[in-house]
Amino acid sequence: MGTTQRLLSQSSDLQEVVSVIAGIYCPHEMQLPKYRGLAATLEVLPGGYQPIVKLTYSTPAQIDAGNFPNLMLFQTCIDGTGTIIQEGARAAHYRHQTLPLSPGLGTKLEFGAQYAQRSVRVNLERAELLCSRLIRSPLDGPLRFDLCLFSAELERMWAEAVSLVYAYERMSIALPAAAAIAFDEFMLSLVLTRHPHSYSEYISRKPRTAAPRVVREAERLMQLEGSEQTVSSIAARVGVSLRSLEAGFREWRQSTPTQSLRRTRLTRARAELLAPFESTSVTAVALENGFVHLGRFSAYYRAAFGESPGQTLRRSRLKR
Numbered sequence: 397m398g399t400t401q402r403l404l405s406q407s408s409d410l411q412e413v414v415s416v417i418a419g420i421y422c423p424h425e426m427q428l429p430k431y432r433g434l435a436a437t438l439e440v441l442p443g444g445y446q447p448i449v450k451l452t453y454s455t456p457a458q459i460d461a462g463n464f465p466n467l468m469l470f471q472t473c474i475d476g477t478g479t480i481i482q483e484g485a486r487a488a489h490y491r492h493q494t495l496p497l498s499p500g501l502g503t504k505l506e507f508g509a510q511y512a513q514r515s516v517r518v519n520l521e522r523a524e525l526l527c528s529r530l531i532r533s534p535l536d537g538p539l540r541f542d543l544c545l546f547s548a549e550l551e552r553m554w555a556e557a558v559s560l561v562y563a564y565e566r567m568s569i570a571l572p573a574a575a576a577i578a579f580d581e582f583m584l585s586l587v588l589t590r591h592p593h594s595y596s597e598y599i600s601r602k603p604r605t606a607a608p609r610v611v612r613e614a615e616r617l618m619q620l621e622g623s624e625q626t627v628s629s630i631a632a633r634v635g636v637s638l639r640s641l642e643a644g645f646r647e648w649r650q651s652t653p654t655q656s657l658r659r660t661r662l663t664r665a666r667a668e669l670l671a672p673f674e675s676t677s678v679t680a681v682a683l684e685n686g687f688v689h690l691g692r693f694s695a696y697y698r699a700a701f702g703e704s705p706g707q708t709l710r711r712s713r714l715k716r
Contacts, residue, residue, distance in 0.1 A: 408435050420449055421469075421517075424461040441565055446519060446580055448561055450474075452512040461503040468518040468539075469497040470554070470587065476511035480504075485543040489513075494554055496541035496591060516558065518584070526584050529628050531598040532637030542592040550590045557583050560688060569679070574624045574686040581626045582688075599639070606636045606644025614641060614653060618660045624686075627653045661685040662700050665693075669708040678705045 413436045414426050420440060435454035440447055452475075461467075464482070471480070471494065478489040482501040489495055497503065499520060507513075524539050546554060560579070564571060571579065589599060606614075613634050617625065630653065631641040645653045665685045668676065679690060682705070687693035697705045 413438075417451070422461060422465055422467050424459050426460075427458040428455055441561065446516050446583060448558065449515045449517060450512070451515070452510075453507055454510065456509050457505075457507045457511075459505040459507070461505065464497065464499050464501055464503040466520060467497070467499050468520050468523060468541075469515045470518065471495050471497055471513050471515040472554075472558075474512045474514050476508045478505060478507040478511050478513070480543065481506075482543050487543050487545065492551070492555075494546040494551055495543060496546075496587065496593075497543070498538075498540040500538055501540070514558070516583070519580070522580065523584050523588070526581060526628055527588055527593075527595055527599075529632050530585075530588060530638050531595055532640065533598070535595065537594065540594045541587070544592070546587075546591060550586065553586055553590075554583075557586065564688075569683070571688065572683050575683045575688045577624050578626055578686040579688045581628055585628075603637060603639035603643050605647050606634075606640045608644075608648050610634050610636055610641070611644045611648050614645075615656060618653075618657050625657075627657055630657070658696060659700070661687065662697060665697070665705070666701060666708065669705055670712050672709055672712050676709065678709060681705070 414424065416438055417436075418424060420438065437450075437452045439450040441450070471489075473489045473491055473493055475491060477491075480487050480489055480495055480497065481504045482497065487495055520539075524535055527539050528535050545551075557579075614630050617630050617633060627641070628638050631638045634641070636644070641653050645651050645656065649656065662685075665681050665687075668681050668684075669678070678694075682690055682693040687696075694704055694706075697703075697708075701708070
């Protein structure tokens with residue numbers, strides 16, 4: 397999706413509603429009860445690589461979205477009820493439940509009155525790239541998720557991740573590239589590893605352990621300047637699958653690559669806080685080093701260095 401700015405649209409004109417939504421999602425046909433008027437509200441919130449779209453209908457609606465071309469959504473019902481149908485698979489949709497909708501499948505949606513949904517529009521290319529890294533093989537067919545509800549555990553994780561995007565919007569914080577990439581990969585990894593899809597069996601296979609030299613090379617890459625790298629991209633650069641790299645770190649370092657990369661970023665963040673500029677802030681340092689959850693950054697920092705990042709910054713400024 398090309399939207400980079402927040403968008404808010406409200407309309408009671410059917411053709412206008414269809415046109416605006418088609419610009420965000422895909423061309424589709426909509427049918428409404430003849431005796432009902434329509435009031436629709438569309439809100440698009442930039443979410444890094446995965447914008448969040450909130451859509452509310454005042455009346456029951458039936459939508460034929462064709463074969464959902466190049467469109468992958470993780471759609472959460474926030475009010476009302478609905479039914480989603482893809483290639484004959486049917487799933488009922490109720491409040492606080494999320495369903496994945498996959499591209500290239502005949503798709504129809506039926507919404508009750510006052511149905512409201514919040515959808516994360518997934519960058520399909522990035523999702524397929526991450527999936528291929530997880531299985532260490534190019535995908536030989538489309539990535540398609542089973543049309544079934546997220547598990548209770550995944551639903552909780554997903555809701556927390558989406559709430560972070562809204563929290564940064566409220567604080568008027570635009571995620572820098574490092575944080576946006578890390579957050580994007582985190583959200584995609586959650587669903588790729590915890591919801592059934594066309595490559596789940598390959599991900600669940602026991603991985604081969606990465607050799608010690610591969611682990612050392614991964615550690616060297618983690619030390620390089622530039623915090624936009626992720627564990628997945630490091631695995632790709634050293635030529636192993638993400639799961640193989642994780643198994644290698646557990647065997648040879650009694651740790652995980654995520655923990656190692658986090659330690660490296662914490663050390664880099666501490667160095668910035670110990671030698672601050674006038675404009676240095678804890679929030680900016682955290683985001684620039686790939687930490688999107690400020691509370692967790694503070695907790696990790698305190699566990700590593702015995703003080704909060706704010707204490708480090710204040711002490712450093714007093715010494716100047």
